[in-house]
Amino acid sequence: MLCYVCTDEQYYRMPQLFSLEDREACVRLRGDYCLGTFTLRPRTERGRELFDIMLKYSQDDRNFNHTVLHRGYCVTTRCPDLASRTSSASRPARRFLRCVDREAEAYGLRASPLRLDSCETAAGDPPPDVVDWSFAVVVAVIVVLNVAGTVYDFTRSPDEKPNQYLLPWSVRVNWRRLTATYDDGDPRLTALKSVQGVKAFTLALVMLGHSMIVHNMSYIENTRFFEQGNAHWLATFLHNGSVVVQGFVLVSAFLLAYNLLLLRDAGVQLRLRMLPAALLHRLIRIVPLHMFMVGLSATWWSRGGAGAQWALLHAQRAACRSVWWAHALSLNNILTVDDRCLLQAWFLAADMQVFVVTAAVTLWLAGRQRGGGGRGALRLLAALVAGAVAGNWLLAYWLQVKPIMLEMKPDVIREQYVGSASFKWMYAAPWGSLPAGLLGVWLAFLHHRLQRLRIRPERSKIFRLAYTWFLPALFLWVLGGHLVRHAPAPVVALYAAADRVGYVAIGATGLIGFFNGVDSFWKRFFEWRGWLPLGRMSLAVMLVHWNWHLTHIALKTTLSTVSVFEVGGHWHSVQIMSYVTALPLHLCLEVPAQRSLQALLFKTVKT
Structure with missing residues (x-):
């Protein structure tokens, strides 16, 4: 069933899930403002009846757990009579507990602390350290x-x-590099200019998904509307939309493999021993900006404001100070997966780990004297993709891991997937992204072969049909996740393994058409010149946008009213601020650090 509570009357008998009082006035007047989470249990027979309703309603994983309350109270003014009854170093926290428990008592329930996020007694942060x-x-x-x-x-x-x-x-x-079109460059590379449009457009979709996630993490006023929206079949686009991230893995692996194949065409002898140098190039490209954002999140960003929900940024600050080393090693998706320093940074680590595999495979295949780039290489790569999918299927079935779409539960999202086996063992794990990476290498070998043999893909009726309908097929593939919600375990495991690679396989059809000049509205759309600088800044935007999401939510002084317009406004605001911030990061750090380090270490960079 959709839910146990079927009427609004029953729903609003339950205690309000979120409550948030004015923090600014409280701390300015030297009051005690506390933010925390509490679990409920029956206190009286009347409370037991209500608790049973709450418990059954919460069993639908598309609803919040209504046996858990989230409160932000100025305990000094809300429960002033408790001030004389407590006397210890933890007085604000004890008063907070008793204050919430008194509220629960009116429903015949008892409240116990689950987590204390903060208790502030004065405005302002501690001095810089x-x-x-x-x-x-x-x-x-x-x-x-x-x-x-x-x-x-x-x-x-x-x-x-x-x-x-x-x-x-x-x-x-660096500004000239950012805005250059390079139309007079190598025609094999200029044919790939749609890549920047694909990257920028995909990143916009990622930010839309994250807009919903951070609203889920906020203190929500209209929880009934939010839960009913979660149950709608169209919500599958948001729940399963995380597959779009695999587009970056596909494109990254394609560009790596294709550029190596062009180097081979230019007479460079490719060998597996070149892997360390390739990895070093990749680290120089990613790590400086990545670690800068870790450092910024661990220090000054959280000092840029204050609010009732500012604990979100304080928690990220503490996490980044604790696990910065894992980010520096690009192992944060494995060693510290439950420490939420830059939630989106799991992707950079996973992509780096997939890079090692795809670079090794490309160097080995392209360096072979026979078959490098021929049918044999394509068959072997296809077998590797199928093997990676089969391995993920067996792992998902053995560990009973679900596709991330089925983990899009309000309380799991609220905790940023901490403790989620699906997030840890499939979504953020490198093997979860490996099929998409190997498919990107396969796509590079295919495109290179088509060019070498001067084969026009549009001459195939099957390709023309697939190319015409690839975008609707992408939407239908994402929506298809709705069908596996109640499927048997083997089918769910298979979908967990094949969902993301299926998405990028459909997308690869469009890319092959774009790269080979097959005309369409979408080819012209993604080759629009305006995408070029936006796509080139994608790394900086990827790293900075999550902080803006958290900041916009943390600055709210009242409960959030979730609606299409609210989320849409948040999404557009974050996009604007992310690109405004990403521009100086790209011009003043990302590009200069990459090029100067390459000049220092390889001494082959053109200035």
Whole structure:
């Protein structure tokens, strides 16, 4: 059934799930403001009857657990009579518990503390510490390098050989790279310009999904509307929409493999021993900006505001200070998967781990004297994709892991998937993304073969049909997740293993058409020039947007009213702020750090 409670009268007999009082006035007047979560249990016979209703209603995993209350109270003013009855160092927390328990008593229930998020007795953060000031020094060094590089760019003689370590820090040079079209470059590479549009568009969908997630994490006023929306079949697009992230894995692996194949065409002898150098290039590309955002989240970002729900940012600050080392090693999706420092950063770690496998496979196949890029390579890659899917199926069935769509439960999302076996063992794990990565390599070998043999894919009727309908097919594939909600365990395990690779396989049809110049509205859409800078900033946007999501929610002083307009407004606001913030990150850190480190380590970078 959809739910146990079938009438509004029964629903509103239950205690309000979320309650949030004014924090600003409380702490300014030296009151005690506490935020926490409480579990309920029966206190009287009347309470037992109500508790049974709450318990049965909560068994529908599309509903919140209504036996758990979330409260943010100024205990000084809400329960002033309790001040004289407690006398210990934990007085605010004890008063908070007794205050909520008194509220529950009116329903015949008893409240027990599950988690205390915060108890504030004065406005403001503690003074900056050594970590804060150390990061400030790093920012100052970056600013100095950008000033020096830009001044050098404007003052140097065009006839002199540029300094390959200093010129990459010129903001003007990096702006030109960001906005360049490279239409006069290698036609094999300019044919791939739709990739930037695909990346930017996919990232917009990721931010939309995260908009729903952070609203789920907030203190919600209209929980009835939210839960009914969760039960609607169209909600599958949001619950199963996380598969779009695999598009980045596909594109990343494709670009890696295709560029290596072009190097081989240029006469470079590819060998497996080149893997460490390829990995180092990848680390230089990702790690500096990634660690900068970890440092920013661990220090000054949480000092940019305050609010009743600011504990979200304080929790991330503490997590980033604790697990920064795992992010530096690109192992945060394995070693510290339940520590929520930048929720989205699991992808960067998983993609790095998949990169090692796909780079090794590409170097080995492309370096073979025979069959490198021929049918044999395509058959072997197809077998590897099928093997990876089969392995994930067996793992999912053995561990009883569900597809992430079935883990999109309000209380699981609220806890940012902490403790979720599906998130840990499939969604964030590298083997969960490996099929998409291997498919990206297969796509690169296929595209390279089509070009080498001058085969036009649009001559195939089957391809033309698939290419015409690939976008509707993507939406139908995502929506199809609704059909496995009550399927038997083997089918659920199979869907957990095949869901994401099925999505990118359909998307690969569109990419092959785009890359081979098969005209369509969507090809022209994704090749729009405006996508180029947005796509190039995708790493910076990927890293910074989650902080803006949390900040927008944490700044709310009252309960959130979830609606299409509220979520849509939040989504667009986060997109704007993310790109505004990503621009200086891209120009002043991501690109200059990558190019100067490449010049230092490889001494082959063109300035």
